[in-house]
Amino acid sequence: xxxxxxxxxxxxxxxxxxxxxxxxxxxxxxxxxxxxxxxxxxxxxxxxxxxxxxxxxxxxxxxxxxxxxxxxxxx
Amino acid sequence: xxxxxxxxxxxxxxxxxxxxxxxxxxxxxxxxxxxxxxxxxxxxxxxxxxxxxxxxxxxxxxxxxxxxxxxxxxxxxxxxxxxxxxxxxxxxxxxxxxxxxxxxxxxxxxxxxxxxxxxxxxxxxxxxxxxxxxxxxxxxxxxxxxxxxxxxxxxxxxxxxxxxxxxxxxxxxxxxxxxxxxxxxxxxxxxxxxxxxxxxxxxxxxxxxxxxxxxxxxxxxxxxxxxxxxxxxxxxxxxxxxxxxxxxxxxxxxxxxxxxxxxxxxxxxxxxxxxxxxxxxxxxxxxxxxxxxxxxxxxxxxxxxxxxxxxxxxxxxxxxxxxxxxxxxxxxxx
Numbered sequence: 001x002x003x004x005x006x007x008x009x010x011x012x013x014x015x016x017x018x019x020x021x022x023x024x025x026x027x028x029x030x031x032x033x034x035x036x037x038x039x040x041x042x043x044x045x046x047x048x049x050x051x052x053x054x055x056x057x058x059x060x061x062x063x064x065x066x067x068x069x070x071x072x073x074x075x
Numbered sequence: 076x077x078x079x080x081x082x083x084x085x086x087x088x089x090x091x092x093x094x095x096x097x098x099x100x101x102x103x104x105x106x107x108x109x110x111x112x113x114x115x116x117x118x119x120x121x122x123x124x125x126x127x128x129x130x131x132x133x134x135x136x137x138x139x140x141x142x143x144x145x146x147x148x149x150x151x152x153x154x155x156x157x158x159x160x161x162x163x164x165x166x167x168x169x170x171x172x173x174x175x176x177x178x179x180x181x182x183x184x185x186x187x188x189x190x191x192x193x194x195x196x197x198x199x200x201x202x203x204x205x206x207x208x209x210x211x212x213x214x215x216x217x218x219x220x221x222x223x224x225x226x227x228x229x230x231x232x233x234x235x236x237x238x239x240x241x242x243x244x245x246x247x248x249x250x251x252x253x254x255x256x257x258x259x260x261x262x263x264x265x266x267x268x269x270x271x272x273x274x275x276x277x278x279x280x281x282x283x284x285x286x287x288x289x290x291x292x293x294x295x296x297x298x299x300x301x302x303x304x305x306x307x308x309x310x311x312x313x314x315x316x317x318x319x320x321x322x323x324x325x326x327x328x329x330x331x332x333x334x335x336x337x338x339x340x341x342x343x344x345x346x347x348x349x350x351x352x353x354x355x356x357x358x359x360x361x362x363x364x365x366x367x368x369x370x371x372x373x374x375x376x377x378x379x380x381x382x383x384x385x386x387x388x389x390x391x392x393x394x395x396x397x398x399x400x401x402x403x404x405x406x407x408x409x
Contacts, residue, residue, distance in 0.1 A: 043181050048146040070271060
């Protein structure tokens with residue numbers, strides 16, 4: 001599974017990365033996590049509020065940092 | 076009417092808190108609130124607590140509502156309308172779409188690449204930081220319903236007119252070229268449950284309070300200083316009704332400053348108490364919230380200097396006109 005965290009490096013983006021890593025660890029799935037900080041690339045996902053979570057090139061949510069439990073549902 | 080007034084006094088104006096802080100300052104600190112020091116201490120404690128209570132409650136309510144209007148959805152709604160209707164919708168949705176200057180670039184690129192007219196986008200960009208439910212409630216608490224509602228109405232009108240003007244000037248060529256090359260993708264993923272929204276609203280409160288508290292303390296500090304230490308005559312000379320340039324000065328001071336309405340309101344409150352015209356104070360607030368150096372630097376990454384200058388000029392002139400208008404009509408509000 002390929003996970004991307006979209007965000008321009010704000011505090012919330014780091015928080016989302018942290019929560020996602022925990023979700024991945026708790027589920028024990030095989031996943032790579034990549035951060036996308038280039039604003040053009042972010043907008044090309046149709047995302048206008050950061051941070052956002054992309055799993056296998058599909059945007060799962062944007063503009064918020066959900067709990068680990070909710071992130072698990074998207075993986 | 077009696078109950079409404081009581082609710083307004085106690086819930087929005089928080090008279091109970093005023094009395095409580097008065098008790099604290101007079102009985103515990105032994106300072107008269109008529110004295111300079113006592114008055115400043117009272118102003119500082121009362122305003123700080125009041126603003127933090129209002130901030131937390133309002134951000135919670137607003138974030139909950141905003142969770143229904145992410146910018147991705149706003150873009151789709153505005154895209155259905157052309158011309159002045161697009162401007163009006165952009166301005167109105169600007170009041171309920173979550174916004175911070177950090178998101179102005181992705182929103183600008185997203186709107187533009189979706190083929191939205193520049194005017195609609197600018198209507199949104201003007202109203203979004205200037206007017207929202209928080210500013211409405213906050214102004215009601217500090218200045219009453221008439222001024223609060225007028226602020227919102229003229230704010231939306233300015234956004235509509237400003238956007239329409241930019242539309243008429245046809246400045247599309249002054250948008251940075253790469254913006255046009257971005258592919259338009261529609262994305263409205265992830266329906267939220269009620270629980271998700273509650274969690275989102277709560278984390279917004281934590282996040283925003285954590286981010287803006289220094290600005291609020293600075294604002295209240297300046298307010299307390301104006302309230303008790305700067306002589307009335309000086310303030311009246313610079314910003315008073317008799318100085319024809321008062322609105323101009325207030326706007327120009329306000330523009331480069333970066334703060335939100337919560338940090339600005341204690342300064343506005345103190346200025347009004349010192350006899351500064353309501354229009355002058357509103358101009359100051361609009362200048363602070365709508366235009367700021369950080370947001371101009373952000374925007375300069377997506378639009379060329381000529382369009383940026385046009386945008387700043389239109390908004391500044393609009394704010395100044397609003398200020399003089401409110402001052403001239405202030406007999407209605409006081």
